Each structure stands twice: as C-alpha cells, then as structure tokens.
Amino acid sequence: MTSHEWWHNADLRMATAVGDGWRLFNDLYLRAQTDADLLALTRRTRLAQSLTHAARTEHFAPHLGGRQITADNAEATLAALPVLEKDVLRHTPEAITTGLVDPWDVLKVRTSGTTGEPVWIIHDDTKLTESTAANLRMLDAYGLQPGLRVIRATADLRHGLVDYETMPFFGQATVLQVNMSTATPGDAAFLTRLCAEFKPDVLWGQPVEILLAALRQNEGTIDFPKFKAVLTHGDSLDARARATIADVFGCPHYDLYGLQEFGRVGWECPQSPGTYHIDEERVSIDVQGDGQVLITSLTNTAMSLLRYRPGDGGELLTEPCPCGRPHVRLTKIEGRKRALVADADGQLVNIKPLRLILEVQPLHRWQVRQNEAGCLDVLIAPESPADGDELARDLYAALKNTMRLRELTVRPVELAELTTASGKAPLFQLLATQEALSAAVVDNATSW
C-alpha cells in the first residue's frame, strides 16, 4: 500500500505526535514513576534496540557488528563502547546515521553547544512523541495543566516587542513572548495590561532572560502578575541567580536540563531542589571519572547517539529521591553559562545573532570580549592565517549591523591566544553575566 503524500506533512505529523505522546504518557511515563521494574525493563529493551540500530552505522559497526544484543546484555555492551565525541557529529555525521528513516521525514536540529561549532542532529518522530510524554509528566509534577499559558522572556533584537506562539509538545501551551531587551518604561502600561489579561501560569526563559525580566520589573517597565512557577532552561544556573529569581517572583522556580542533541532530558525535582530527574525512558546517562556527562539516546532511530559527550559536567545520584520516583538524578550540573551584551544604548541583548555569524566562518576559534557597554572586541584565529585581514573586514561589516555598537574591533590573532591552560578560551567574555545581572536586580548596581 502506498501512503498519501500527506504522510510527510509537517502539521499533520505534529498533531499526530501530540496524540501519540499523550498515550505514551499514560501507558509508560506516568506508570514508570511508581514502577521501578517497568522503568528498568523499558530502558534495557530500548537500549538493546538502539544498539542494534547502531550496528548498522559505519562508526559503531566495528564495535557492534555480528553481536547478539539482548535486553540482558545491552547495558554491558553499551559500557564497552568508546565515547562519542562531538567531532564525529561535526565532521562525519553520516557515520552515525542509520539510514532507517526516510531523509524526507527526518527532523533536523541545529546546535552549537559549548564548543561553538554548528552541528546538525537528525531525529525521527520519537523526538516529538517522547518529548510530549516527558513534558506532560513534568508539568503534572509541577502542578501545571495542559493548555497552560506561558510568558516567554526573550532578549533577542530580531524579535518584536511582543509575539504569540504555541508549544504543542509542551502541554499544548500558548505562549506570549515579550522582548525584555527592547521594552522601555514607555511600554509599561501596555505590557503590564497585556500580561495581566493573558493570565499566565508560567514565566519561561534562559536564566539571563529571566534575570533581565526581573530587572525590568524592578525598574517599573513591566509589572508581571503572580506566576504559578518560573521555569528556566538552556544554561547552568548559578546560586545567586537562583536566589534572585526566587526573591523577585516569589513563586516556585524549577530549572530544566536539556541539549539540542536530545531535547530536554532532565527536570528539577520539586521535592529535592538542585537535583534533576533524568527521563530514563528516553536517555541513559553516565558520568565519567573526570565528571563529564555521557548521554545515550534510547529512542532516536535516525542517528545513533551512544555515550555522547556534550561537554557538560555533573554528578549522578543513584540513591532514592524523597519524591519516590525511581529515575536517577543529576546534580551539580556545569554547562554553558551565557551572558548578555550591553549595547551602545545600555540595552542588554542576546548574543545569538553574533554567534550565528561567527560559528560558520573558517575559524579555528573565536572570542567576543566586552569591557565597556557599546564596545566589542572580537578575536579570530582563522583556519588560513593569510586570509585573516580580509576575513576580519568582512566580519566587521556583518557584525556591526547585529546591534547598536559604539566601537567594534575584529582582530586576527594566533590560535595560542585563544587557548587557555585548561583548553579552549570561552567564546564570550561579557559583563552582563548571571552574577552581574543578579547584583543589578538586588543591589541596583550595574557593571556595564
């Protein structure tokens, strides 16, 4: 039987995935919370399938080819595999592609992670169904309902002052997006009324975006209604930011752990703050001796991500959680911590437009430094040093239009200058960090 061409229709696939995710929530994700045996069996069975699929790939075939993989030997087989480095994804993604999903149907996600180079990850529809189920479980634990209303704080100059969107895989949420960078005191009446009438349940954003929202609230640019919860995602949270968010918004705050390579995989337990339950139905997690996290996808049949090292640190807690859920917990997560750029007007803006331009250049390494509001110093180590000056001129022209700057320099440097004793220098060295933003909110002290 041949399928209708709508089989490939993205809107229909999205709606179907939400329905399938709801069933998966009922049949598995909900039950596994109180059934450790079901969780263990699901993990082992899915892992055996993942390993079997991986045996088809060029990268894993030498390690897995010809072996009989069962649910009983799956965990030992996984543990014997070499670590999968991001370099494999970046340079030879086809080597870990299974070929099991029609190229027309794969979902592509672009990521740059902590190391800065763009990488494409391909997924099958389980990315949508499993996310839907896992998010429903998390929202339930946080006392939130499907159809929730979310205010999303952004700081991206490419976004309008306000916008609407939906998050079908996040409990069918309706989202009001508010740009905290471009909001001014003149918008106060409009924004305050809009947010109040929207009747939000949740404030959502990266830690620096939520801190900027807190700053705007303190300045009187917006007066948010009371939220049921603040949810942060995307960056590791520092202790001061955590205290500031709790203080300003006066409601529960939960932090989520996710990666573009896998989607959200962990969420902070409401009964045990600072520890994150891992959705072990979807991923298997391990921490190496040096504290580096390794993650294995149990559901992605399009690409084999086994013992993948994203560059995040953490500590695994295997003892039972006070909440009773059998899922292992990750704590002391050390990953990316982004900051904001202070532009010539003193506005705080997201680094993403800069990153999108820089990460596709023929550079070994780059770094953006800010020592003064409105001024940026961009250091580049070109792959071909002879082209350094020309590349610097082109980059100057591209970067100067991304935000309002008083001074911009782009300088070719030796690679050694962007290398530290412990490895690569950070991509961004900025003033408006989580800590500095917290100080601005609490002490009214700005360092930009």
Ligand SMILES: [Zn+2]
């Ligand atoms: Zn718990």
